[in-house]
Amino acid sequence: MKTVITPDYHLMLNTAIQQAQKGLKEGGIPIGAALFSTNGTLLGKGRNRRIQNNDPSLHGETDAFRNAGRQLSYTNTIMVTTLAPCWYCSGLIRQFKIKTVIVGESVNFSDGVDWLKQNGIKVIDLHSEECITMLGNYIRRNPDIWNEDIGEE
Amino acid sequence: MKTVITPDYHLMLNTAIQQAQKGLKEGGIPIGAALFSTNGTLLGKGRNRRIQNNDPSLHGETDAFRNAGRQLSYTNTIMVTTLAPCWYCSGLIRQFKIKTVIVGESVNFSDGVDWLKQNGIKVIDLHSEECITMLGNYIRRNPDIWNEDIGEE
Numbered sequence: 001m002k003t004v005i006t007p008d009y010h011l012m013l014n015t016a017i018q019q020a021q022k023g024l025k026e027g028g029i030p031i032g033a034a035l036f037s038t039n040g041t042l043l044g045k046g047r048n049r050r051i052q053n054n055d056p057s058l059h060g061e062t063d064a065f066r067n068a069g070r071q072l073s074y075t076n077t078i079m080v081t082t083l084a085p086c087w088y089c090s091g092l093i094r095q096f097k098i099k100t101v102i103v104g105e106s107v108n109f110s111d112g113v114d115w116l117k118q119n120g121i122k123v124i125d126l127h128s129e130e131c132i133t134m135l136g137n138y139i140r141r142n143p144d145i146w147n148e149d150i151g152e153e
Numbered sequence: 154m155k156t157v158i159t160p161d162y163h164l165m166l167n168t169a170i171q172q173a174q175k176g177l178k179e180g181g182i183p184i185g186a187a188l189f190s191t192n193g194t195l196l197g198k199g200r201n202r203r204i205q206n207n208d209p210s211l212h213g214e215t216d217a218f219r220n221a222g223r224q225l226s227y228t229n230t231i232m233v234t235t236l237a238p239c240w241y242c243s244g245l246i247r248q249f250k251i252k253t254v255i256v257g258e259s260v261n262f263s264d265g266v267d268w269l270k271q272n273g274i275k276v277i278d279l280h281s282e283e284c285i286t287m288l289g290n291y292i293r294r295n296p297d298i299w300n301e302d303i304g305e306e
Contacts, residue, residue, distance in 0.1 A: 050223065054222065054223060055219060056218065056219065056221075056222070056223050056224070057210070057215050057218055057219035062210050062215075065209065065210055066208060066209065066210035068209075069207065069209070070203065070207060070208075070209050070301065071209070071301075072301055072306070073304075073306050074304060075306065086244075086248045087244040087245075087247045087248035088241075088244045088245045088247075088248040088249070089244070090244055091239075091240040091241045091242070091243055091244020091245065091247075091265075092240075092241040092244065094240045094241075094244075095239045095240035095241040095303065095304050096241070096304035097304050112244075148223065148225055150248065151226075151227060151248050151249035151250050153225070153226050153228070
C-alpha cells in the first residue's frame with residue numbers, strides 16, 4: 001500500500017497570510033505569498049512591497065519567487081498566495097512551469113485563474129475569510145493605491 | 154493640417170540594445186528593455202540581471218518597469234525590449250495596460266506575442282539582426298543559463 005502524503009495547504013497559506021499581515025503593519029498592501037517545494041519545504045516567501053520599497057514590481061508572488069533565488073526547475077514547486085494572481089504573476093507562474101497554485105481567495109481579484117487552469121495549472125482556492133476580509137478592508141480604505149497596484153485608473 | 158509625430162522606434166530600441174550590451178559585459182544574459190512615455194520620454198531602462206544580481210525576477214522588461222518607479226497609469230507608455238517578452242513579461246504588460254510593445258526580434262523567443270495582440274496590445278517587431286545575433290550567440294554558448302531563464306529543463 002502506497003501512502004501519499006498531501007501537503008497541508010492551509011498550513012502553507014498561513015505562511016503567506018503572515019507575510020500579508022507583516023506588509024499591512026509596514027503600511028503596505030496586505031498580500032503575501034510563498035513558494036514551496038512539493039515536499040513542503042519553504043523556498044521563499046514575500047509580500048507586496050509597492051509602498052514600503054516604492055517598487056511596483058514587487059507583488060507578493062514575484063517577491064516570493066525572487067526570495068527563493070535561482071532554481072533550475074519549478075516543476076516541483078507550489079506557489080501559495082493570499083490573493084488569486086494578477087496577469088503579471090499568472091504569467092510568471094506559466095513561464096516557469098509552476099504546476100500548482102494555492103490561493104487564499106479569489107473574491108477581491110480573479111482575472112488570471114481561468115487562464116492558468118486552461119494552461120494545465122492546478123489552482124486550489126481555499127476560500128479564506130481571513131484573506132477576503134484583510135484585503136477587502138484595505139481596498140475600501142485605500143482605493144487609489146489598490147488601483148495603482150493593478151493598473152486601473 | 155495636424156502634424157503627428159511618430160516616435161522613432163529604432164532610436165528607442167537603441168536604448169534597450171545598450172542595456173543588453175551592458176548586461177553582456179557584466180557576464181549576464183544580453184536582453185535589455187526600456188519604458189518610454191508615448192511622447193518619447195525615457196521613464197526607466199533595465200536589463201536581465203539573473204546572473205549579475207543572482208535574481209531570477211529581473212528580466213529586461215521587469216527591470217525597466219521597476220526602474221521607472223511607481224506610475225499612476227501606463228496607458229501612455231511604450232515598452233521597448235530587445236527580445237519579444239516571455240509570459241511573465243507579457244503578463245506585466247497586460248496587467249498594467251501598456252498599449253504598445255516594440256520588440257527588437259522574435260526569432261529567439263516569441264511565445265507571448267500572439268496573446269498580447271489578441272488582447273489589444275500593439276506589438277511592433279523591428280526584426281533587428283543585431284538583437285537576433287547578440288542573443289542567439291549567447292544562447293549557443295550558454296544553453297543551460299538560457300533554459301534556466303525561461304524555465305525550460
